[in-house]
Amino acid sequence: MRDDNDPGTLDPITGGLMLGYARVSTDDQDLTLQRDHLRVAGCNKLFAEKVSGARRARPELDRMLDHLRPGDLVIVTRLDRLARSTRDLLDIAERIQITGAGLRSLAEPWADTSSPAGKMILTVMAGIAEFERSLIIDRTRSGRVAAKAKGVRFGPKRVLTPEQITHARQLIEGEQSVAEVARLLGVHRATLYRALMPQ
Structure with a gap:
């Protein structure tokens, strides 16, 4: 919920809140430097957590994204503090954009969706990520076809000989x-039914 008693610093262009997000990977690392940079950038509403970027659950990130309103601006010190991959970054940027908010990275000035150039760069990145995903799908499909031609079987290994x-x-x-019969062979009935089905 938005705290009306502490609205945070307002973005001078959009009039929305300037929200900072900080993250470090381990308990040994310190959030102080990121917090300082975000405060200097104009954020006084911060969301911070100590959690690996590889972990799916990032409660403070989710809380910040739920907090967003049109005109707000999310500021991070570096993009790798926000996302764990290009795909993850694009997904988060899309969630931010859908709410009508913007995204800005202090270390990567090109990553500023509140500017036309920043929006264009993220659109190009999304196109490249989609292209890479298509290539992976095509390579996987080709690999499966080649493997099947050599007699490789896919799916779970046979339980019964x-x-x-x-x-x-x-x-x-x-x-x-x-x-x-299933009890005698030590398998579930469904396993036996599948094994008896014609291949």
Whole structure:
């Protein structure tokens, strides 16, 4: 919730709040330097946390993103404090943009979505990330096709050997129930049903 008694510094252009986000990866690192830089930049509403960028859960980041309103400006000292990858950065930037807020990095002046040039650069980055994702998908698909042509099987490994499956068929044809045969082989009924299905 927004604290009306402490509105924070307002962005002189948009009139929105200037919100700072700081993060360090380990408990041994100190947030003081980032906080100082963000205060000098005009932020007096800060969200800070000690958590690895590789971890999905970043509660203070989520709290800040939920706090955003149109015209607000998110300021970070460096982009790697905000995001763990290009894709992550673009996702966060999109969430910020959807609320009508902007993003600015102090160390990377080109990363300022409150300017037309910054918006253009992020759009180009999004296009490159999409292109990279398409290449990965194509390479993965080609690799699977080549592997299948060489006889490689995908999916979970067989739990039952071909001999066990043949034996199971014989037992079921001999009037034993699938449940009894599954229990005898030490597998779940669903596993046995899948094994008995024609390939």
